[in-house]
Amino acid sequence: MLPDSRTQPDADAAPGSGPAAEAVVRLEHVAKSFGNNHVLRDFSLLVQPGQNVVVLGKSGSGKSVLVKCIIGLLRPDAGRITVLGHDVASLPHDALDQLRARLGFLFQSNALYDSMTVRENLLFPLRRQWMAHGRSEEETLVQQALDDVGLGDTADKMPAELSGGMRKRIALARTLILRPEIILYDEPTTGLDPVTGREIDHLIRDVQQKYNTAALIISHDMDCVRLTADRVALLAEGRCYAEGTYEQLQQHPDPRVNEFFI
């Protein structure tokens, strides 16, 4: 049974009105321009522990720029971004790497290594993070991550043998093996058929429940938004134009907001 977002603490808190000190991601008045292209003008948003927040916005509205600012790949011109209590812009390189290791990423491309088995794909991030594990412990971690995504019997397969939905699940397993505290999902259902897309949506919820992770999800897919979001933030005009539950935004009087829900 999926959690009812309305029963979650702070689910109805307005932006900036929740217990800000506990937010796992805190964006305050973030601005980012490229020349005269003012992509982010004054964007503020909180992601609370254990909460799934979907950022919705038209193509070119700045969703990717926002994610890049959060993970420190782009530096905002103004404002402040705090992730797990750290001011991202002020972190030295090593500390930023350590912070990124506490985040999970699920990109559209899945980025699996085609020449490696599923097991090797999952072991790769563990070894890259210098996390020392014995062989049997590694095998346990791989198996648990695969079981978490419902693909417990695929460790010896090559990515090419898997369907698009299965590859997406393996990519999520590879993220889960590092036990991220926050997961960033970039268009998690793009390119999948509707049935497989819904399976991924449910998996996103299962992961949230099992590991109590927070997530920031970029999505255009309104079924994905409805099924995964505790809160939805609409990015328009470079700011958080509207924020609320799916139902609240669906009934929003501003046509600019509810046009997404038609």
Ligand SMILES: Nc1ncnc2c1ncn2[C@@H]1O[C@H](COP(=O)(O)OP(=O)(O)OP(=O)(O)O)[C@@H](O)[C@H]1O
């Ligand atoms: N490195 C960059 N240099 C210059 N302009 C950039 C750069 N990155 C993004 N932009 C511009 O910022 C704007 C927002 O781009 P962004 O990729 O964030 O949009 P998006 O909302 O993610 O779009 P989509 O849904 O189509 O992926 C676009 O006008 C884009 O051209």
